Amino acid sequence: MEFPVVPNKHTSLLHAGYHHPIHRKWQANAQITSEMLMYPIFVTDNDDVEEKIDTLPGQSRWGINLLVDFLKPLVDNGLKSVILFGVPVKIKKDPVGSAADDPNTPTIRALHLLKKAFPKLLLAVDVCLCPYTSHGHCGVLRDDGTIDNRGSVRRLADISMAYARAGCDMIAPSDMMDGRIKAIKDALVEEGIAHKVSLMSYSAKFASGFYGPFRDACHSTPGSGDRKCYQLPPQSRGLARRALVRDIGEGADVLMVKPGTPYLDILRDARELAPDYPLSVYQVSGEYAMIWHSAQAGVFSLRTGVMESMDGFLRAGANFVLTYYTPQILEWIKEDSN
């Protein structure tokens, strides 16, 4: 439809449509609700400690024994979903990341625990090899140091099954190997649990400079080289579109664009390429830190900076956001409803 259909001397007057705060709410394409927030949680194998993460102010690695007490007030405040990241520190890392699906790995223990403690909370798990491999890469390597894609995909499917059996509701592979969505979906079907474990693909995941604080949090910086041969080049819109289409074709249930703010055009592309799919965006660690430090420096209030970034994600087409600001936003949603 062309708009305005019939221009007249009044259609140029806009103020009336947003002079009142409720009017302004009506002008939004979507309002943020608690269902739209997924909180990334770092779980470590130091069972009784909370280790503050210097580069992610306000975030910590949590020992299993502190996890329920940490999450309880957030669940009471409306927290609906989390994504778990394992940060084992006591393990021996090896080239194939054997510790990733060890029955005692922090994510598997946390899944059992959280499923019992919070039966309604959606539990997603990040699947990747980088926190567990001696070389720190997201896949298995060949002798020449390049990625062994087939071996990686096989390993990722095995790890995914271990998490699925431990009770996770959603598998979220962040490795960016070719064909992992199909391999994991096939494994879920084979196991007979494809109806109750969904698959969220980190589809358009870029080789970003904004992951720094996260790699610090997870001790997952590659020992040598970088991730530019599997994560997407930030300059490329076309590869992101192809990766999204590819992952839909391989059976992804939910799509993701990551990072968020520098890639809002990709988020809009994803929305248009896949109008019938739930779409998420990951506001990554560097974006979190950037907003945090800006607020500290008086650029804006934290709430203003965070909520404006959320507005951008929703406007571009996201259905939900993975963000370390989840606790604060839940609080602000509650304040707003009073």
Ligand code: PBG
């Ligand atoms: C691991 C992974 C990373 C992030 C999520 N999963 C780091 C990376 O790929 O290097 C980044 C999240 C963040 O920065 O908050 N594959």
Ligand code: ZN
């Ligand atoms: Zn990784």
